[in-house]
Amino acid sequence: MTTRQTGKPLSRTRLAADIGGTFTDVAAFDEKSGRMLLGKALSTPSNLEQGITRGVEKANARYSDAALFLHGSTIAINTMLERTGAKTALLITEGFRDIYEIGRINRPDAYNLFFRKHVPLVERALRFEVKERMTAEGEVYIPLDEAGVHAICDRLEALAVEAVAILLLHCYRNPDHEQRVKRIVRERLPRAFVSASHELSQEYREFERCSTVVANAYLGPIVSRYIANIDAHIKESGFRGSFLLVQSTGGLYESHQAQGQCVRMLESGPAAGVIGAQALCREMDLGDAVAFDMGGTTAKAGVIYKGEVLTTGAALIGGYNQALPVQIPMVDVFEVGTGGGSIAMVDDSGALRVGPQSAGAEPGPACYGLGGTRPTVTDANLVLGRLGADRFLGGEMKLDVQAAERAIQEHVAKPLGVDVIHAADGILRIAVTSMSYAVKAVSTERGLDAAAFSLIAYGGAGPLHASAIAREIGQQRFIVPRAPGHFCAFGMLFSDLRYDYVKTWFTRLDDAPFAEIERIYEAMIAEGRKAVDGSGIRPSRVSVAYAADMRYVGQEHPVTVDLSPSVFKRRDREAIKKHFDEVHQLRYGTCAPEERAEIVSLRATVTGVMKKPPLERFARGARSPVAAAERGRRKVYFAELGKAVFTPTFARDALRAGNRIEGPALIEEHASTTVVLPGDRLQVDEFGNLVIEVGKRTR
Numbered sequence: 001m002t003t004r005q006t007g008k009p010l011s012r013t014r015l016a017a018d019i020g021g022t023f024t025d026v027a028a029f030d031e032k033s034g035r036m037l038l039g040k041a042l043s044t045p046s047n048l049e050q051g052i053t054r055g056v057e058k059a060n061a062r063y064s065d066a067a068l069f070l071h072g073s074t075i076a077i078n079t080m081l082e083r084t085g086a087k088t089a090l091l092i093t094e095g096f097r098d099i100y101e102i103g104r105i106n107r108p109d110a111y112n113l114f115f116r117k118h119v120p121l122v123e124r125a126l127r128f129e130v131k132e133r134m135t136a137e138g139e140v141y142i143p144l145d146e147a148g149v150h151a152i153c154d155r156l157e158a159l160a161v162e163a164v165a166i167l168l169l170h171c172y173r174n175p176d177h178e179q180r181v182k183r184i185v186r187e188r189l190p191r192a193f194v195s196a197s198h199e200l201s202q203e204y205r206e207f208e209r210c211s212t213v214v215a216n217a218y219l220g221p222i223v224s225r226y227i228a229n230i231d232a233h234i235k236e237s238g239f240r241g242s243f244l245l246v247q248s249t250g251g252l253y254e255s256h257q258a259q260g261q262c263v264r265m266l267e268s269g270p271a272a273g274v275i276g277a278q279a280l281c282r283e284m285d286l287g288d289a290v291a292f293d294m295g296g297t298t299a300k301a302g303v304i305y306k307g308e309v310l311t312t313g314a315a316l317i318g319g320y321n322q323a324l325p326v327q328i329p330m331v332d333v334f335e336v337g338t339g340g341g342s343i344a345m346v347d348d349s350g351a352l353r354v355g356p357q358s359a360g361a362e363p364g365p366a367c368y369g370l371g372g373t374r375p376t377v378t379d380a381n382l383v384l385g386r387l388g389a390d391r392f393l394g395g396e397m398k399l400d401v402q403a404a405e406r407a408i409q410e411h412v413a414k415p416l417g418v419d420v421i422h423a424a425d426g427i428l429r430i431a432v433t434s435m436s437y438a439v440k441a442v443s444t445e446r447g448l449d450a451a452a453f454s455l456i457a458y459g460g461a462g463p464l465h466a467s468a469i470a471r472e473i474g475q476q477r478f479i480v481p482r483a484p485g486h487f488c489a490f491g492m493l494f495s496d497l498r499y500d501y502v503k504t505w506f507t508r509l510d511d512a513p514f515a516e517i518e519r520i521y522e523a524m525i526a527e528g529r530k531a532v533d534g535s536g537i538r539p540s541r542v543s544v545a546y547a548a549d550m551r552y553v554g555q556e557h558p559v560t561v562d563l564s565p566s567v568f569k570r571r572d573r574e575a576i577k578k579h580f581d582e583v584h585q586l587r588y589g590t591c592a593p594e595e596r597a598e599i600v601s602l603r604a605t606v607t608g609v610m611k612k613p614p615l616e617r618f619a620r621g622a623r624s625p626v627a628a629a630e631r632g633r634r635k636v637y638f639a640e641l642g643k644a645v646f647t648p649t650f651a652r653d654a655l656r657a658g659n660r661i662e663g664p665a666l667i668e669e670h671a672s673t674t675v676v677l678p679g680d681r682l683q684v685d686e687f688g689n690l691v692i693e694v695g696k697r698t699r
């Protein structure tokens with residue numbers, strides 16, 4: 001991978017754009033030459049397409065040269081979290097109007113005295129009962145009352161709803177009633193966004209499936225309009241290729257599919273970063289790692305275990321306690337509201353808090369000079385000397401140290417009765433604690449030893465805090481890839497076309513009808529192959545993966561077990577059971593080989609593998625960096641030393657493979673700065689990655 005900020009325009013490129021809450025990152029890769037160009041621009045919330053175009057211009061790329069445009073965005077997750085979606089109605093089987101509000105009786109956190117129940121996206125007045133009923137076997141128990149559906153449509157027209165979600169019981173076994181209801185609603189409300197649950201999830205659990213289809217309908221008008229605007233904008237700018245979006249699995253799907261299944265984009269950007277981390281692990285022969293992404297608004301963590309990205313079939317969206325479930329495959333990512341733009345404040349009880357409120361791109365941190373007056377994590381890093389006021393974004397953006405000091409003094413130091421330096425240090429300590437929890441949530445809480453994993457830190461702010469997080473967790477090594485500030489956009493270039501299918505199918509393993517199971521898998525795979533073939537992309541090959549959700553008889557919740565096709569062909573129940581026991585042991589720390597098991601759902605993934613960018617190997621250098629690499633020294637405060645010391649700063653683009661640096665030190669590049677704490681030891685590897693051995697925690 002050759003990374004440059006400027007150069008001659010590329011021919012026939014792949015463009016990837018990641019829109020975050022603060023910055024928009026663009027990566028442009030030319031398959032023929034192997035060159036990659038990068039661009040970074042402030043996000044433009046009022047006109048997001050403008051931010052992409054600025055990023056493309058800064059990368060010195062052109063839409064007209066691109067064969068593919070890959071895009072990941074926070075538009076879906078932000079719409080959910082901010083509750084700014086469409087006015088949505090829910091049509092549901094008679095007698096089940098309130099399951100969406102009742103939810104599950106169990107709490108995510110049983111001992112949280114401040115627990116607050118989830119708030120539905122659809123108020124009760126907009127939930128309508130449909131007279132019909134299917135049995136769990138998919139047989140009609142009560143025929144569909146179509147006249148009643150038409151009467152509901154009369155009310156929906158009067159209420160001027162923008163979107164309609166349809167959830168009928170047991171439609172995963174027989175979708176006929178949902179299909180008929182959707183057809184009527186679309187005829188009667190042609191301008192409304194209409195979503196039926198069986199199109200998104202063919203799993204049981206009506207509450208989770210209901211929450212999923214409501215989320216899709218709620219997001220639909222906003223996200224589909226956003227995608228259409230992006231599509232129109234890039235075409236007007238000369239783009240004539242294929243427009244693909246990143247799903248929450250890290251896979252790609254067509255823009256027209258994304259417009260109908262917007263809920264699959266909820267973790268779009270973060271998933272791409274984890275895919276990029278997986279590609280890095282593959283090249284470095286690294287089996288286990290935690291991918292850590294800190295941007296301007298949030299910090300996210302995901303896991304690569306034994307070379308594979310850990311995924312989940314369902315997730316809670318919208319905060320740990322008030323979250324709503326979404327039942328779709330996605331990368332297992334945990335997110336906290338701590339980023340470079342997270343605002344620090346002293347609450348009424350006198351406690352220092354950091355986030356989740358963010359200054360975003362507008363007005364931004366106080367030091368940006370764009371009107372922000374509240375102190376942020378970025379301001380704290382600047383005041384402590386970790387960021388260079390004249391070197392932010394390669395010198396394109398000058399930072400105002402005095403403005404940062406004033407903001408911290410007024411809002412943090414003065415209320416706490418401390419000086420500005422200790423207030424700034426306190427801001428970073430709180431932020432590190434919060435972000436460390438995100439890492440533990442996807443590792444330790446999943447039965448994995450986080451301390452045994454390497455930390456791959458990226459995002460514009462990730463390398464600033466990686467060493468402190470690694471020390472907090474007990475990790476011995478962290479890695480900063482090249483161009484960490486563009487890593488999610490870079491990760492999109494390693495994504496493949498991907499289609500995931502799941503179907504609930506209850507059967508005891510001892511009695512499993514393998515012929516019927518194979519028939520279900522074949523149907524799902526055929527649908528996936530058809531989707532890949534119809535994409536207009538010619539992947540080098542198509543791969544298929546099989547899995548099953550399994551549990552012990554009497555259990556409520558299953559675990560997903562990856563399976564090879566051969567175990568079904570061999571009818572090898574013993575091998576399936578043994579593998580299930582192993583997965584259960586890993587996930588929960590226990591298993592029961594003597595207990596009977598059952599299959600709950602069958603899963604298939606069809607992947608159209610696309611050509612990947614090569615990772616360029618770096619020129620070999622001496623043990624010590626060349627003199628030109630050192631930019632000088634500046635005073636940096638380190639809590640580990642209890643004082644500020646003159647610290648060497650190095651230009652990353654002047655470092656070579658084999659260079660070694662002892663902490664404390666700062667490594668500066670265009671869109672990020674890596675902090676090497678006292679006691680850390682840095683080495684540049686053959687791919688230009690910064691591999692840092694973490695020193696002992698001293699404070």
